[in-house]
Amino acid sequence: MVSRRTVDYVDLSGKFRLNSFDYHKQYSHFYAHRLREMTTLLLSCAEDHWGKNYSIKKLCDLREEQTDTCIIIGTIYKHQAHKPSILREISEENQLAPQPPREHYADLEDKLILEDELQRVRLYGKVDGRYMASGIVCAVLGSIEEDGRFDVEEMLYYESGPQKPLPTYGYSRKLVLISGINYGQSVDNIDALNLFQHWLCGNIFGKPSSDIVRVIIAGNSVRASAEECESTSLQSRSIGNNEAVEAIQSLDSWFCSWSKSITVDIMPGEHDPANFMLPQQPFHQFMFPKAAKNVSFRGVPNPYACSIDNTQIVGCSGQNVHDLIRCTMIENPLEALRSTLVWGHIAPTAPDTLACYPYVDCDPLILHECPHIYFTGNCDTFETGIHNGSKTQRTRLICVPNFSKTQSIAVVEMETLDCKEIKFTADTD
Incomplete structure (x- = not known):
């Protein structure tokens, strides 16, 4: 031995x-807690990384007429047309034959959306949605545009503490x-x-x-x-x-x-x-x-x-x-x-x-x-x-x-x- x-x-x-x-609970509680907990962690990271030069705002505080650079924190939602949807599968309106499941859902047309407890905003600018997924909590530096989209200058992650x-x-x-x-x-x-x-x-x-x-x-x-x-x-x-x-x-x-x-x-x-x-x-x-x-x-x-x-x-x-x-x-x-x-x-x-x-x-x-x-x-x-x-x-x-x-x-x-x-x-x- x-x-x-x-x-x-x-x-x-x-x-x-x-x-x-x-198993009777909805997943909204899970996402809400993830956002609350990681927001607390990201606040100090954002201050260390960007200093106190930018204000941290909620999505509901963004105004199209106010184009100043700010920080928002939220959860990424990736809108993917090819992602499985049980509602689409059982829809009687389409009357389509069941399609074989896809091995990959990602597509160049996927859209990145950042959401917090109340609202959501579309992201564009210096962000590459090809390599991101739903569920990521991040801090985003940028400004709101006239069309309601958020122009991203930089993204910050917690990096595992x-x-x-x-x-x-x-x-x-x-x-x-x-x-x-x-x-x-x-x-x-x-x-x-x-x-x-x-x-x-x-x-x-x-x-x-x-x-x-x-x-x-x-x-x-x-x-x-x-x-x-x-x-x-x-x-x-x-x-x-x-x-x-x-x-x-x-x-x-x-x-x-x-x-x-x-x-x-x-x-x-x-x-x-x-x-x-x-x-x-x-x-x-x-x-x-x-x-x-x-x-x-x-x-x-x-x-x-x-x-x-x-x-x-x-x-x-x-x-x-x-x-x-x-x-x-x-x-x-x-x-x-x-x-x-x-x-x-x-x-x-x-x-x-x-x-x-x-x-x-x-x-x-x-x-x-x-x-x-x-x-x-x-x-x-x-x-x-x-x-x-x-x-x-x-x-x-x-x-x-x-x-x-x-x-x-x-x-x-x-x-x-x-x-x-x-x-x-x-x-x-």
């Missing part, structure tokens, strides 16, 4: 755990990130999982792995796509359910073996047998009875936040980035992840196009504190980069590859924030 380094761990995911399940200094201990501590094991559908992963397990236990490559302190499994362990969910016949559904049960039983054995050697946190993913809305709640311990006997095996929510030796880590199983790419013209998952960090919100498109619990008095997806490591799971390829914020923040961004497609994982050195990909294929050197 490999001797692991002892680290200080704090679970910061309490805000993502639901204590009640009331302050960041604690990255602690240094003088020795190596590594974090392993893996996602998309896809045990229910992929038949090519067994050898790769075996190699990963041997590597985790220090049995291959001749290198000790005592500096690996934790493994985070970022979703889609059972299934990595919705193919099985699309089956319509009762027989095919029964087969799919049986395969899922068998996959969970097999995964339980894998996780039990891993957690005997190291602490393992497992997050649910979009296609796992878990609740659909964000934040997804932790798997029940009865789903993995063998692994659950080990105190080092933990079910955690998605999104997930924790602190390891005072290094702040935040991540999601991929839904936030995938939905953002669908709603914008951002093509690169790493840039989509970077954008959510700049905007100070894990999933700004929730609940507009991404399902989310209807919170009334909070928005747990706001990034009040800038993490040192920020990841998203189930990406087609491994990507990583450093984001340097406007206030000395420095964050390691990681797109964790889909293991069933790439047979690879991401490994982060927490002492330096260096990150690399390790592949577990037959031709691994």
Whole structure:
């Protein structure tokens, strides 16, 4: 058995755990609270960035005859003609055949609108709607024009708040990130999982792995796509359910073996047998009875936040980035992840196009504190980069590859924030 380094761990995911399940509320409360909370945060940012040279106004205070430059704060609404609309789908007036769902909603004709508690105004000028999405709260510097549009000179975002200094201990501590094991559908992963397990236990490559302190499994362990969910016949559904049960039983054995050697946190993913809305709640311990006997095996929510030796880590199983790419013209998952960090919100498109619990008095997806490591799971390829914020923040961004497609994982050195990909294929050197 490999001797692991002892680290200080704090679970910061309490805000993502639901204590009640009331789905009767409207989402207006959620948006209103997001705007109130982020307005408070942006007021100080606006004063630091623009000084006191400009007044901060509500939209109702704007007058077309007053063209002085001012600051307004509100929530972006992106009017998209191609976005799904249940009202349009059930409209009897059109009498159209159902159209196939679009994979991307963004279009050059999309319109950006800023709204607060009472009113809304159309934005134009120095703002690029191609790379923005509904739900972003921002401060805007500009002036109202005669036609009622707001001419934007500059936009300001919260940028995920302050960041604690990255602690240094003088020795190596590594974090392993893996996602998309896809045990229910992929038949090519067994050898790769075996190699990963041997590597985790220090049995291959001749290198000790005592500096690996934790493994985070970022979703889609059972299934990595919705193919099985699309089956319509009762027989095919029964087969799919049986395969899922068998996959969970097999995964339980894998996780039990891993957690005997190291602490393992497992997050649910979009296609796992878990609740659909964000934040997804932790798997029940009865789903993995063998692994659950080990105190080092933990079910955690998605999104997930924790602190390891005072290094702040935040991540999601991929839904936030995938939905953002669908709603914008951002093509690169790493840039989509970077954008959510700049905007100070894990999933700004929730609940507009991404399902989310209807919170009334909070928005747990706001990034009040800038993490040192920020990841998203189930990406087609491994990507990583450093984001340097406007206030000395420095964050390691990681797109964790889909293991069933790439047979690879991401490994982060927490002492330096260096990150690399390790592949577990037959031709691994």
